[in-house]
Amino acid sequence: MWSVDRVSGVTLVLLALGVSWEARKLPVGTLYNPGPGYMPTLLAIILGALGIVIVVLGGDSVAFRSLDWGEGKHALAILGTCAFAALALERIGYRLTTLVILVVLLGVVERKRPLLVGILSLALSLGSYYVFHNLLRVQLPRGPWDF
Amino acid sequence: MDAFLDSVRVIFQPMNILLNIAGMFFGILFGAIPGLTATVAISLLIPFTFGLPPVPSLILLLSIYAGGMYGGSITAITIRTPGAPANAVAVLDGYELALKGKAGTAISISCIAGAIGGLFSVGVMIFLSPLLSRVALTFSPVEYFMLAVFGLSAIFAISGTSLLRGMMAGALGLIVASVGMDEILPIPRLTMGLKVLEGGIPFLPAVIGLFALSEVFRLIEKGESRTEITAKITQILPRWKEFTGTLKETCRGSVIGTAIGILPGAGGTIAAFLAYSESKRASKHPETFGTGDLNGVASPEAANNAVTGGAMIPMMTLGIPGDAVTAVLMSALIVQGLQPGPFLFRDHLDVVYPIFSAMVLSNLIMVVMGLALLPLTSYLAYVGKDLLVPMVATFGILGSFAMSGSMYYVAVALCFGVLGYLLERYGFPVAPVCLALILGPIAENSLRQSMIMAEGDVTIFVTRPISLFLLALSVASTAILVNRRKRGVLIAEG
Numbered sequence: 001m002w003s004v005d006r007v008s009g010v011t012l013v014l015l016a017l018g019v020s021w022e023a024r025k026l027p028v029g030t031l032y033n034p035g036p037g038y039m040p041t042l043l044a045i046i047l048g049a050l051g052i053v054i055v056v057l058g059g060d061s062v063a064f065r066s067l068d069w070g071e072g073k074h075a076l077a078i079l080g081t082c083a084f085a086a087l088a089l090e091r092i093g094y095r096l097t098t099l100v101i102l103v104v105l106l107g108v109v110e111r112k113r114p115l116l117v118g119i120l121s122l123a124l125s126l127g128s129y130y131v132f133h134n135l136l137r138v139q140l141p142r143g144p145w146d147f
Numbered sequence: 148m149d150a151f152l153d154s155v156r157v158i159f160q161p162m163n164i165l166l167n168i169a170g171m172f173f174g175i176l177f178g179a180i181p182g183l184t185a186t187v188a189i190s191l192l193i194p195f196t197f198g199l200p201p202v203p204s205l206i207l208l209l210s211i212y213a214g215g216m217y218g219g220s221i222t223a224i225t226i227r228t229p230g231a232p233a234n235a236v237a238v239l240d241g242y243e244l245a246l247k248g249k250a251g252t253a254i255s256i257s258c259i260a261g262a263i264g265g266l267f268s269v270g271v272m273i274f275l276s277p278l279l280s281r282v283a284l285t286f287s288p289v290e291y292f293m294l295a296v297f298g299l300s301a302i303f304a305i306s307g308t309s310l311l312r313g314m315m316a317g318a319l320g321l322i323v324a325s326v327g328m329d330e331i332l333p334i335p336r337l338t339m340g341l342k343v344l345e346g347g348i349p350f351l352p353a354v355i356g357l358f359a360l361s362e363v364f365r366l367i368e369k370g371e372s373r374t375e376i377t378a379k380i381t382q383i384l385p386r387w388k389e390f391t392g393t394l395k396e397t398c399r400g401s402v403i404g405t406a407i408g409i410l411p412g413a414g415g416t417i418a419a420f421l422a423y424s425e426s427k428r429a430s431k432h433p434e435t436f437g438t439g440d441l442n443g444v445a446s447p448e449a450a451n452n453a454v455t456g457g458a459m460i461p462m463m464t465l466g467i468p469g470d471a472v473t474a475v476l477m478s479a480l481i482v483q484g485l486q487p488g489p490f491l492f493r494d495h496l497d498v499v500y501p502i503f504s505a506m507v508l509s510n511l512i513m514v515v516m517g518l519a520l521l522p523l524t525s526y527l528a529y530v531g532k533d534l535l536v537p538m539v540a541t542f543g544i545l546g547s548f549a550m551s552g553s554m555y556y557v558a559v560a561l562c563f564g565v566l567g568y569l570l571e572r573y574g575f576p577v578a579p580v581c582l583a584l585i586l587g588p589i590a591e592n593s594l595r596q597s598m599i600m601a602e603g604d605v606t607i608f609v610t611r612p613i614s615l616f617l618l619a620l621s622v623a624s625t626a627i628l629v630n631r632r633k634r635g636v637l638i639a640e641g
Contacts, residue, residue: 004574008573008574015319022339023337026334026336027334032603032605035332039325039591040322043318043322044322047322050318054312054315075364078536079561079565081540082360082540082561085544086544086554089548098545101544102537106533109536110533110536124538128542128545140548
């Protein structure tokens, strides 16, 4: 049976192998004259070794299956909305992006009342743009129709 | 003495007091908004100070600096979202205090400790700057490496209940810190062929991700309740006993912050982590750190505010900025036709002394405004989970974008949000990752430069007195901690 510790240990060992693989092209040098690959390789060895220790000692920890992922969809919805924001900001501009993600997060994900969603989303998207862009001169992207 | 008295008269002119108050307000506001820091605020406002004479413009910018250092602790304590990296460590105990309904006390202690730290560092700046700056000037990569080692030894103190997991988190942070173009040989490292990674992983969006966005995911976990969000803040001023109980650690933080601040490149984040670590190491009850100990707020907040005075010393006396903010402040001096360095003290005492006096006044104004604005700023803590989650997610993302105008920063914040959440979910502390991200490049580059300098002779680290002293300090503090663990004193989550 896979325990939480064993899963995390194996994940970190795999990460250490990935780092070693990526660092293989770099000149490692020596202790007396370390090269660009010296530190990443050394750290990958340390991470891998500690990961193995956790895998070996972690058999008694909580079962991985017992972890509750009941709110996983909720988390994914928020992560997806954030990813949308990252992709949309430069295309449709700050105000529209903020408006859309606030409507989605407040209205669809958190199921707040429509009136509250509308007021908050409009006020925050337009208000924050005014403060950041107009008052504080932070360069924020504009979308279609210069909005 | 006459010049000093003149400077007091200058800073008490009505316009200069007004600028000091305005700067403090903006500093606190910017510090409190995740992703916006004092550096950003000062950078944005510098163009508006061109028309002002040198002293008023510097008064405005210096008060933003002080206010920004404090402001970041407000959201760190109330919603576990540090406004600036230097306030990240205030999350550890401040947020726990907020969960216990003591957010007001934690923020006011942060404000008062910050002011004491700031005043102490300004005192040091005024009276000891020539001596201290001479010491800092003698630092070579050898001493910087040992300073980084000393800083990294703090990981042992902030590793939570498992030293092994803390070390792994630290190693992970160091690996992430090594991504990007090598600083000595122009070779991209661990970039997987992606051009965008050649500039390395930016620290601030990583911190927003690790602390703020990961909190979004934690908040929505089934069954998790956040009592602090709806709890009323019933007490703003700390009780006298609470205040006096934090004085010793405030003083410790002030000394550490001033000393770290004077070292170019070190900065408030390292100072705060070191101060926290040292307070925890020195405490008779280290197990209370991380569970809502006021000393865990006072020490790092005093330290990060004390950095303000310390960082000004090499900038003003040597023309070497101590951190990003002083680099921006240095450019403000140059714009005003003043060249920071020894000649500034010889030729422009009419500017130097008002700067000293303005920094004293800023810290006093910070206490008044910080406490007066607390009822307003603490409203952040009343926001319900269903409102808080969208707000933190939205402004974490937008803040990451606003600081750089780059989608790369947004992507970094998102990735670190997921990473931070998964690390905590699997029992790994996040703080060592944060510390390693800052110290990794300093440690690696100074090690390699030291080896080149010493032609591969590793004894250079023990033959230079300051380096040897820092090494001894690292070994001693680590030994003390390991000894405590052996005695069964587990250190609470860092």
